[in-house]
Amino acid sequence: xxxNQQTVKKNNKALVLQLIIEKExxxxxxxxxxxxxxxxxVSSLVSELLDEDLIFESxxxxxxxxxxxxxxxxxxxxxxxxxxDIGVNYVRCVMTDLKGNIAGERHQPVKETPYHAILDIxxxxxxxxxxxxxxxxxxxxxxxxxxxxxxNKEGSVLLAPNLHWENASLKNDLxxxxxxxxxxxxxxxxxxxxxxxxxxxxAHSNIIYISAGIGIGTGxxxxxxxxxxxxxxxGEMGHMIIEMNGKPxxxxxxxxxxxxxxxxxxxxxxxxxESLETLLKKAEAGxxxxxxxxxxxxxxxxxxxxxIINTFNPDQVIIxxxxxxxxxxxxxxxxxxxxxxxxxxxxxxVQIDFSQLKNHSTALGVxxxxxxxxxxxxxxxx
Numbered sequence: 001x002x003x004n005q006q007t008v009k010k011n012n013k014a015l016v017l018q019l020i021i022e023k024e025x026x027x028x029x030x031x032x033x034x035x036x037x038x039x040x041x042v043s044s045l046v047s048e049l050l051d052e053d054l055i056f057e058s059x060x061x062x063x064x065x066x067x068x069x070x071x072x073x074x075x076x077x078x079x080x081x082x083x084x085d086i087g088v089n090y091v092r093c094v095m096t097d098l099k100g101n102i103a104g105e106r107h108q109p110v111k112e113t114p115y116h117a118i119l120d121i122x123x124x125x126x127x128x129x130x131x132x133x134x135x136x137x138x139x140x141x142x143x144x145x146x147x148x149x150x151x152n153k154e155g156s157v158l159l160a161p162n163l164h165w166e167n168a169s170l171k172n173d174l175x176x177x178x179x180x181x182x183x184x185x186x187x188x189x190x191x192x193x194x195x196x197x198x199x200x201x202x203a204h205s206n207i208i209y210i211s212a213g214i215g216i217g218t219g220x221x222x223x224x225x226x227x228x229x230x231x232x233x234x235g236e237m238g239h240m241i242i243e244m245n246g247k248p249x250x251x252x253x254x255x256x257x258x259x260x261x262x263x264x265x266x267x268x269x270x271x272x273x274e275s276l277e278t279l280l281k282k283a284e285a286g287x288x289x290x291x292x293x294x295x296x297x298x299x300x301x302x303x304x305x306x307x308i309i310n311t312f313n314p315d316q317v318i319i320x321x322x323x324x325x326x327x328x329x330x331x332x333x334x335x336x337x338x339x340x341x342x343x344x345x346x347x348x349x350v351q352i353d354f355s356q357l358k359n360h361s362t363a364l365g366v367x368x369x370x371x372x373x374x375x376x377x378x379x380x381x382x
Contacts, residue, residue, distance in 0.1 A: 009045075012037060014376065016045045020055055020074050021099075021375070027069035046072065053078050053137040054378060076101070079138030079374065082126055083367030084145040085187060085359075086118060087322075088162045088214035088264075093125040094363040095133065098141075098371050100198055102360070104129045115168050123177055141374040142180050144366025145170060146187035148215055150233050155184035161250040162215045162264075183369045187211055188235055190365030191355075192219025193226055195318050197368055199356040204315040208308050209355075211362070212301065212323035215250070216258035218308070238262070242303050261300035263322055269293050276322055283329055291329050298330030302337025309338065309346050320355030321362075327354045 012035075019031050032042045049055045058071050076099040085092040089111060095104040106125040110118065122145070130140060147170065149160025155171025157163075174182045192209035195201040201209070207221040216238030220227040228234050238258035239251050246255025259265060263276055270279060270293055282290035305317055323330065335352060355361055 025071040079141040081370040083363035085362040095129040142370035144183040146190040146362035187362040188217030188219040191361035194365035211321040213321040257304040294329035298333030302334040
């Protein structure tokens with residue numbers, strides 16, 4: 001077989017597997033019809049995928065005439081992915097099957113925890129999840145980590161101001177610990193992908209995901225693809241200036257959006273060492289001061305979202321991360337600010353939604369990156 005023939009075969013195999021993943025249950029005949037590949041080619045590639053435990057058969061299915069077909073399914077339990085969300089005040093770790101279903105989860109609050117201590121926490125969580133993993137052909141196919149900061153293409157965290165990290169070799173450190181493929185991604189980018197695949201953004205292809213936690217990050221989906229910019233650093237919209245010579249920000253600038261519209265800003269406005277959880281409880285009990293604080297944050301969120309809508313003209317803006325827990329009190333001020341300030345012809349069709357994935361967006365997103373890399377690699381293996 002020539003190099004060109006091998007390449008064609010690998011690409012065809014990847015196509016067949018992707019069709020099974022997207023359209024299962026599906027027959028060999030339907031794969032041939034949808035893909036345009038000859039039936040004999042499909043049959044040969046399906047046999048390889050069956051041998052590799054990436055798919056399995058069931059059936060027979062419904063026939064439109066003649067023999068009833070054997071039905072093919074993706075084997076989502078052939079392996080598992082680990083997704084880690086490193087926040088400023090928490091670490092969350094999930095284990096998913098190859099379809100993104102959560103099979104296990106660990107969560108731990110943290111506070112001003114240094115890099116190597118976070119690494120120890122992540123390592124312990126992953127080992128704990130792996131102990132609970134069901135037996136499978138491929139085991140852990142990789143680990144993905146979402147971080148609120150600027151990540152380079154080598155998987156190093158160049159700057160995460162809210163974590164006080166700079167030039168942290170996170171990918172290299174995790175590879176040394178686990179010897180599996182590692183993906184490091186900005187947490188908002190990961191959240192955007194998760195919402196598009198599993199959450200509020202399933203029906204849309206132009207989405208801005210706003211991760212509103214201690215800081216603010218944005219993930220940008222354009223025509224169904226994650227937009228990352230020239231060096232992969234796009235989406236740092238929490239640092240757009242909304243107030244000239246305003247409050248100092250952790251990035252070193254002043255007047256940044258996240259200095260006014262984040263969980264950290266909420267804590268500053270509240271004073272007295274209040275936490276998000278205590279303010280939520282007070283608001284639920286009807287405390288007007290707590291409700292007023294959330295409304296204030298909602299208005300500031302609205303100012304930034306106004307800029308985003310006017311700039312990107314998206315189908316949808318999704319608000320996620322911890323401040324989404326305050327949806328009941330921040331949604332109306334957000335909508336009112338947009339109505340008052342956003343250009344009218346941008347308002348007509350844009351949807352403002354909150355995450356359906358709650359606190360799992362980032363962890364599920366990085367897990368999805370891991371699965372995607374595994375599927376591409378396995379589908380194109382000899």
